[in-house]
Amino acid sequence: MKLLVTGAAGFIGHALADRLCRRGDEVIGLDNLNDYYDVSLKQARLAQLEKFDNFQFRKLDLADSDALQALFSAEGFERVVNLAAQAGVRYSLENPAAYVSSNLVGFANLLECCRQHHSGHLVYASSSSVYGANLEMPLSTAHNVDHPLSLYAATKKSNELMAHSYSHLYQLPTTGLRFFTVYGPWGRPDMSPVLFADAIHHGRPIKVFSHGHHRRDFTYIDDIVTGVLLCLDRPPQPDPGWTGFDSNPSRSSAPWRIYNIGRGEPVGLLDYIDLMEKALGQTTEHEMMPAQAGDVAETFADIDDLVRDTGYAPLTSLEQGLGHFASWYREFYGMK
Numbered sequence: 001m002k003l004l005v006t007g008a009a010g011f012i013g014h015a016l017a018d019r020l021c022r023r024g025d026e027v028i029g030l031d032n033l034n035d036y037y038d039v040s041l042k043q044a045r046l047a048q049l050e051k052f053d054n055f056q057f058r059k060l061d062l063a064d065s066d067a068l069q070a071l072f073s074a075e076g077f078e079r080v081v082n083l084a085a086q087a088g089v090r091y092s093l094e095n096p097a098a099y100v101s102s103n104l105v106g107f108a109n110l111l112e113c114c115r116q117h118h119s120g121h122l123v124y125a126s127s128s129s130v131y132g133a134n135l136e137m138p139l140s141t142a143h144n145v146d147h148p149l150s151l152y153a154a155t156k157k158s159n160e161l162m163a164h165s166y167s168h169l170y171q172l173p174t175t176g177l178r179f180f181t182v183y184g185p186w187g188r189p190d191m192s193p194v195l196f197a198d199a200i201h202h203g204r205p206i207k208v209f210s211h212g213h214h215r216r217d218f219t220y221i222d223d224i225v226t227g228v229l230l231c232l233d234r235p236p237q238p239d240p241g242w243t244g245f246d247s248n249p250s251r252s253s254a255p256w257r258i259y260n261i262g263r264g265e266p267v268g269l270l271d272y273i274d275l276m277e278k279a280l281g282q283t284t285e286h287e288m289m290p291a292q293a294g295d296v297a298e299t300f301a302d303i304d305d306l307v308r309d310t311g312y313a314p315l316t317s318l319e320q321g322l323g324h325f326a327s328w329y330r331e332f333y334g335m336k
Helices: 011-023 039-049 065-075 096-116 151-170 192-202 221-232 269-280 304-310 318-333
Strands: 002-006 026-031 055-059 079-082 122-127 174-179 206-208 256-261 286-288
Touching: 002 011, 002 065, 011 026, 011 039, 011 221, 026 039, 026 065, 039 055, 065 096, 079 096, 079 221, 096 122, 096 151, 122 151, 122 221, 151 174, 151 256, 174 221, 192 206, 192 269, 192 318, 206 269, 221 256, 221 304, 256 304, 269 318
Parallel strands: 002 026, 002 079, 026 055, 079 122, 122 174, 174 256, 206 286
Antiparallel strands: none
16 A cells, blocks of 8 residues: 555654555655654664665655645555654643644644545544543543643544544544553653663663652553554444444544554553663662653553454563663663
């Protein structure tokens, strides 16, 4: 197939584009290469992708409606995966305008392009952050998500609602994927694996927020990509059993679905740090800190729907995944 992958220079976008190229799809990768974090890491990811003859890169911002329309007109995509977004819960407290431009305006432009150019299926990144203040575990797509704790989370829920309107009005198949704490090689430097590894490597204390009481459903990048591909190859159909009396917010009479993608095994933050130190063969001090604004206490994915509908089965344990991450970190950052 001919596919558009937005955010192709990002962590998940790079990994997905790599897998698509390896299986023989033709991939156009789009990214605006913003400087939210080190652009050289994004360029290094792209250098890995540009080795494939069936990959092409386009530097473009989703907020540029005219340029996006021109790209769709020229290429005729059969599938679209949207992984481009202004990421980060904490940064949304500092620069909310970036989230409105990328996550709302940009996503609206993409939906309109998919509609006008008859793209066969739009798969897009949502986030476990949408669960916000919900304390019922495991977190299920059948739960209400009306209490986001950050603007980032609010924009991701907005994406799900915007997609539903297009699926309902224009029969555009859309699938939203709520990712749970993705980690692995080529990860973002503002996320905990790289932050913790840097602290360990340089002998700095690790800042342990919420005094270590956080629990996260850490999901290895290869398992995430497998889940994305399983969904991408199965455009949703209208659910004939759904009516306006059905309270399940993840299904619809439109060709629209929402899934969690996680491992389904939450791990305490201190246990995670212990495994990271073992993977790197070093230890450092832990500086206990209060919770940060916008953080949720726990994430724990209910993945039953995804397993039932696609056969998804996460295979990578946290010990294995952190081992792979540590090997990449040592090589990429020159850790001895």
